[in-house]
Amino acid sequence: MIKSMVASALIAGCAVGLLAALLHFAFVQDYILLGEEFESGARVHFENAAPATPEGAGHAHATPDAAAAPHDHGSAAAHDHGSEAEPGAVQRNALTVLFAVLIYTAYALLLAAGFGLAESFGATITARDGLLWGIGGFVTFQLAPAMGLAPELPGTIAAELGARQLWWWLTVGCTGSGLALLAYGRHWALFGLAGALLALPHVIGAPHPDQFWGVAPPEVAGAFSARVLGTALVVWALLGWVAATVWHREIRST
Template sequence: MIRNLFAAALVAALCAGLATAAIQHFRVTPLILHAETFEGEGGHSHGEAAVAVTTEHHHAEGTAAHSHDDAAATTSAASEEWAPQDGFERTAYTTLASVLAAAGFALLIGAISMFAGIPITFANGFLWGIAGFITFSLAPAFGLAPELPGMPAGDLMARQVWWAGTALATGAACLLLAKTQASWAFAVAIALVVIPHIIGAPLAPDEPSAVPAHLATEFAATTLGTALVFWLVLGTVFGKLNDVFAVRHAAIPAGATL
């Protein structure tokens, strides 16, 4: 059973990852590239000001300051982050990342299914996909909307903690409602969903952004739409493959080997 679940998870992850990568290539990536042009414009004047201040400091401090600046420049150049080139290389890495993320989520919901005693089938795969979308995409997006490059954002660690807490609470609410339909379960589920938003996500600094508001809105909507497709494909294909493997396993005589 575990082997079948693992195989179904990986095949479903491949389907969901490829479908998502295709949407990202044609819909999401162009928005990111467009936003990066505003990010470059915003950073250009800031960089020139920084160079001017640094130059004045060097003239005031003399040779020691020049040496310090050379070391800092070397360190800065060495610490530049690598990024894939636009085109095929960027698409390839995006596709690989999408498939790996899908594999991780597929194995996660497979483990939840096994330990909770709620099998993923073709009949309920759609519901598993909806639950995954609400848990990992929609609920966190109410507090932390998808962000484009160049947009102000709060502290990274604080955002990660809030996102993880929101996903955990929302997922627990969905699992509780799947296990029981008692009235108290609805009350607890509502509380689990609402509490993270009462606490509130970390606020972004009040800084101007060169990214147009309509571009940020389009990116958020497109990202959520892509996530919905991802989860529906993942849940449906996962459930279908589980059914196929279950029938195949039942057709094998007891004691027979594959």
């Protein structure tokens, strides 16, 4: 079983991680680069609006210098993304691919461990089951946390990192446990517990700053969040399907 777990995780993680990187480059990265330009001051929200509003009035969110502090990625010159020949672009893209493969391999290992646990209780994991597990992983690790903490675009602000991490882990644990109880529970009491677990992090509430003053336009942040979640759904569904397909073949061959 350990061999099947590792094999399914490695194959699924590498294949789906490459797809995740490709979707990131196609649908998400441009918004990150745009957000970094607003963050660094290379672009300013409403800079072409007329008539100009006095300092501190109107729709001004913050000065570029003040907003750059939470996300200090460098100067405006360092973020001139108009040319693909930027010296650090190749390294940045290569690291994106590497991290995507590593992250989704780790997620695939979690799925494979779940497959093994489910089969130890008599369940049979097929490719169709894997697809549902993948969607469940998306809900657990991305959709449910995003209901309180939306994917963060450079140039926006957020609460203190430690508080966000604590709430994120609470949400992941409660959501994963709640979905497992809904899927495999055998008693109404377990279904009630599942509902309570799913709701608990959102009843507590995610940490947020006292006020919002990010320099990135909200339209860009909204499009970024939508694309992050949309691509994640595709990747997670495929991850579950591939991992379960390889898992089932490995189990049958042993």
